[in-house]
Amino acid sequence: MPKLRTAVVVAGAALLARRAVRRRIQASPLWPMPSLAEPISGRPRALTVTVSAHEEIADGVVQLRLEGHGLPRWEPGAHLDLVLPSGLVRQYSLCGDPEDASAYTVATRLVGDGRGGSREVHERVRPGTELQVRGPRNRFPLVEAPSYLFVAGGIGITPVLPMLRSLAERDAEWRLLYGGRTRASMPFLEEIEKLDAGRGRVTLVAEDEAGRPDLATWLGGAPKSAAVYCCGPEGLMAAVEERVPRVHLERFAPRAAAGGDVAFEVELRRSGRVVTVPADCTVLDTVRAELPDTAYSCAQGFCGTCRQRVLEGEIDHRDELLTDAERDDSMLICVSRARGDRLVLDL
Structure with missing residues (x-):
């Protein structure tokens, strides 16, 4: 019974902490509008x-x-x-x-x-x-390769389309698997068919007509030297990545954690404060509850506005922007978290 009472007290305290963080975030004069601050060094101006x-x-x-x-x-x-x-x-x-x-x-x-x-x-x-x-x-560049395989789902065709135009102009070898809910919902069909020029390089799969694409069969015969590109829903990209480990992916949402998130502490060194980031809150939300002027913009790990220097601790990077060198000592606090139980930020 004492252990049960302790667990109840701890769970209750964690719930109160999460509610307190949310109340302080919502009380901020900047909430919920993003800050359009000057870009971090090297980031393009608007x-x-x-x-x-x-x-x-x-x-x-x-x-x-x-x-x-x-x-x-x-x-x-x-x-x-x-x-x-x-x-x-x-x-x-x-x-x-x-x-x-x-x-x-x-x-x-x-x-x-x-x-x-x-x-x-x-x-x-x-x-x-x-x-x-x-x-x-551009974090999704078209690399040089003997041949190319593209898998696009729905609006995921948008970054692929200029690649197809470029490859068609130089008569390179390529194939495309393009899926969507219905043909009417799939943009650029007419142009893609023209780019194919009747060579049979394009496989169109409308889910209401033929179900979901057979990735195993379509990718099974791919040459090992082919560059494979995929953009679309997270489930599609995960399925392609499982079959082709070296696939080029384009994401517009942060990658989800494999086993769920846990709470951890963040020390704001220059401010002399220590905050707890709940499992269901971001570092950005928690920091802005203490420091409302902390700059941010996209809140999805793409623009770099919320980038902060990390003085101590191991980072769980989940952004789609920073280079390997930048990840050595900085993080995007809107999506990335701690691998351990504590981080120290230069804030």
Whole structure:
């Protein structure tokens, strides 16, 4: 019985701590709007663009043409941070022509139960709307290889499309498996068929017609020298990664923890404070409860605004941005956590 009472007391204390963190976060004058602070060293500054076209190109998919001056060049696989009118920051793959220096093209699917970014693009952004963009950045580059295999699910076709154009221009060897819920919901079908030019390199699988793609069969005959690329829902990427360990993946959400998260302590060295990060809260949320001016933006591990220097402790990196060298002594506190029971931040 004493052990049971102790466990109840500990669980109750943990629940109260989590509630206290949330109350303090919500009491912050910056909550819930992200801070559009100056970028961390080496990160691109925001540029102003104007929406010149807002077009529905498939069921639930909107394409934006963003025109501007002095837009940086990009290569297939690159993406932008798009700063929406509300202040939300979302990442979208560039799917237009890299040679068009006057505009960027992105596409997004409406996610009804998402965090609001796609709905804002679909419902509030219109031709004439001015937006800010950061980037482009490319963590999904097209590498040199004897041949290529692409697996795309739904809106995951967007970073793949410029790659296909580039490969088609140089008559490289490639194959594409492209799946979606219905044909009507799959953007760029007509262009992809033209790029294939009747060579049978494209396999289209609409789930309402043929079920889900047979990855085992489709990937089974892949040459070992082929470069394999995948973008789509997390389940699809995990299935491809299980069969092809060296696959190139493009994620737009932080990778989930394998066995669930646990609480740990964070010392804010310069502030002289120690906080406990609950299992179901991020370091960013917990730190901002103490230091409300802590900068952040995307809250998904992509933009780098919340990057902080780590003085002590082992980091569980979950971002999709930092280089190996940057990960030696810094972390993105919006998604990454501690591998042990304590971290010390230079805050």
